[in-house]
Amino acid sequence: MGNLYIGLLHFPIKNRRGEIVATALTSLDVHDIARTSHTYGVATYFVVTPLPSQQDIAWKIVGFWTEGEEAEQRSRRGEALEIIHVAADLDETVQIISEAEGQRPLLVGTSARTADANYAKYIPYEELTTKILQSHCPIYILFGTGWGMSEELIATCDFLLPPIRPDALFNHLSVRAAVAITLDRLLGDQNQ
Amino acid sequence: MGNLYIGLLHFPIKNRRGEIVATALTSLDVHDIARTSHTYGVATYFVVTPLPSQQDIAWKIVGFWTEGEEAEQRSRRGEALEIIHVAADLDETVQIISEAEGQRPLLVGTSARTADANYAKYIPYEELTTKILQSHCPIYILFGTGWGMSEELIATCDFLLPPIRPDALFNHLSVRAAVAITLDRLLGDQNQ
Numbered sequence: 130m131g132n133l134y135i136g137l138l139h140f141p142i143k144n145r146r147g148e149i150v151a152t153a154l155t156s157l158d159v160h161d162i163a164r165t166s167h168t169y170g171v172a173t174y175f176v177v178t179p180l181p182s183q184q185d186i187a188w189k190i191v192g193f194w195t196e197g198e199e200a201e202q203r204s205r206r207g208e209a210l211e212i213i214h215v216a217a218d219l220d221e222t223v224q225i226i227s228e229a230e231g232q233r234p235l236l237v238g239t240s241a242r243t244a245d246a247n248y249a250k251y252i253p254y255e256e257l258t259t260k261i262l263q264s265h266c267p268i269y270i271l272f273g274t275g276w277g278m279s280e281e282l283i284a285t286c287d288f289l290l291p292p293i294r295p296d297a298l299f300n301h302l303s304v305r306a307a308v309a310i311t312l313d314r315l316l317g318d319q320n321q
Numbered sequence: 322m323g324n325l326y327i328g329l330l331h332f333p334i335k336n337r338r339g340e341i342v343a344t345a346l347t348s349l350d351v352h353d354i355a356r357t358s359h360t361y362g363v364a365t366y367f368v369v370t371p372l373p374s375q376q377d378i379a380w381k382i383v384g385f386w387t388e389g390e391e392a393e394q395r396s397r398r399g400e401a402l403e404i405i406h407v408a409a410d411l412d413e414t415v416q417i418i419s420e421a422e423g424q425r426p427l428l429v430g431t432s433a434r435t436a437d438a439n440y441a442k443y444i445p446y447e448e449l450t451t452k453i454l455q456s457h458c459p460i461y462i463l464f465g466t467g468w469g470m471s472e473e474l475i476a477t478c479d480f481l482l483p484p485i486r487p488d489a490l491f492n493h494l495s496v497r498a499a500v501a502i503t504l505d506r507l508l509g510d511q512n513q
Contacts, residue, residue: 157349165498167491205493293505296513299359301397306357306501309494313485313502314509321488 133171133261134234134269135308136222137162139178141282142275152275154183159190159213160206161305167209169312170320175222176215187215219271219282226267234267235260238286239311240277241302243295252288254314261315270311272304325363325453326426326461327500328414329354331370333474334467344467346375351382351405352398353497359401361504362512367414368407379407411463411474418459426459427452430478431503432469433494435487444480446506453507462503464496 137158140151159176166174176187194207216222226234237257240247261268271278271286283289293310294300302310329350332343351368358366368379387399408414418426429449432439453460463470463478475481485502486492494502 161495161498164493164495168486168489168494170489205491208491209493294360294510294513296510297360297362298513299397299400301356301401302360302501303353303356303497305495305497306353309498309501310505313505317506318486318488321486321490 131172132230132265132267133169134173134175134222134226134267135162135166135171136175136177136219136269136271137274137304137308138219138271138278138282139180139183139274140218141279142273143277143279145276147276149279150275151178151180151183154178154186155274156186156190158274158305159187160210162308163209163213164206165305165309165312167212169316171212171312173214173226174212176213177217177219177222178215179217184215184217187213191215219285223269226269230267232266234269235288236286237268237270238278238283238289239270239272239307240283240289241292241300241307242277243292246280247283247289250286250289251291254290257288257290258315258319262320272308272311274304323364324422324457324459325361326365326367326414326418326459327354327358327363328367328369328411328461328463329466329496329500330411330463330470330474331372331375331466332410333471334465335469335471337468339468341471342467343370343372343375346370346378347466348378348382350466350497351379352402354500355401355405356398357497357501357504359404361508363404363504365406365418366404368405369409369411369414370407371409376407376409379405383407411477415461418461422459424458426461427480428478429460429462430470430475430481431462431464431499432475432481433484433492433499434469435484438472439475439481442478442481443483446482449480449482450507450511454512464500464503466496
């Protein structure tokens with residue numbers, strides 16, 4: 130599954146008041162999502178933040194587990210973190226994928242909210258599965274942090290995956306859980 | 322979905338050398354799994370540890386978000402944590418469910434490893450879904466921490482869910498991701 134990429138975006142993100150902000154990196158987002166991504170055969174997991182200090186922190190987390198003493202002792206944690214690439218913005222990651230694959234990836238957004246404006250972009254999970262397994266086009270799935278990706282960011286996506294449990298009375302999954310559920314809905318036990 | 326319960330067990334658990342230990346509580350296991358459980362309509366999420374100091378920590382995490390100032394300010398985080406019950410051992414939790422439901426729950430184990438000894442206990446996800454949605458029997462799904470539930474613990478289960486992506490070259494999901502994937506495989510967008 131060389132053609133599947135995911136990105137965790139820390140900008141441009143909405144905060145609880147709907148303002149556009151850069152969210153802070155969460156160490157466990159780096160770890161958990163790397164482990165999940167590697168289990169589902171994701172080629173690269175991009176951690177995207179425009180703040181150099183936050184990029185440093187992300188690289189340090191990766192380096193701690195992939196270089197030196199910890200890397201040898203802590204079994205296979207480092208192997209998962211090796212699929213991480215820290216980048217400044219979405220454009221940079223699209224550029225990296227385009228150069229590696231020889232073509233621009235399909236950009237697939239995710240959101241916990243249903244919005245009329247986005248219905249036209251919805252792609253059923255099984256349809257995206259077919260694209261992942263049968264087309265040679267790189268597929269790049271984006272996940273927001275904070276209170277979600279900005280509308281402008283969603284507008285740049287080619288497709289949008291429908292929200293998970295949109296009608297639940299309570300629907301506040303962590304992004305770590307959302308990534309796990311999304312990858313499992315797309316691939317399940319396929320392509321191991 | 323009053324009949325679905327989950328438990329996160331910190332004892333008896335295997336460590337990386339296969340020894341039986343009590344693992345330490347992870348704060349984010351409390352939060353993430355509560356949010357996921359509440360999103361999927363789980364009745365009670367049991368955090369199970371025999372160590373009184375660890376039980377105190379768990380109750381403090383719950384109390385911080387469900388009582389006082391934070392509870393009012395931090396939107397709906399407290400609502401998810403209210404489904405948590407901290408208990409000393411599996412028996413205590415089975416007792417609580419039995420009293421609430423008027424019958425003993427079906428115990429369903431989970432494991433990342435395939436083992437010949439357990440094949441007879443495997444229940445397909447869709448079969449367990451039917452039990453959850455159509456029978457009135459309480460269903461109690463157990464998740465291990467550390468390197469997984471002890472064999473003795475698995476032996477006491479009525480059923481065992483098949484491992485997630487058992488043939489993946491790398492298969493090291495966090496328990497937070499495993500809970501999210503398991504609940505989504507069982508319920509998806511049903512019963513919201």
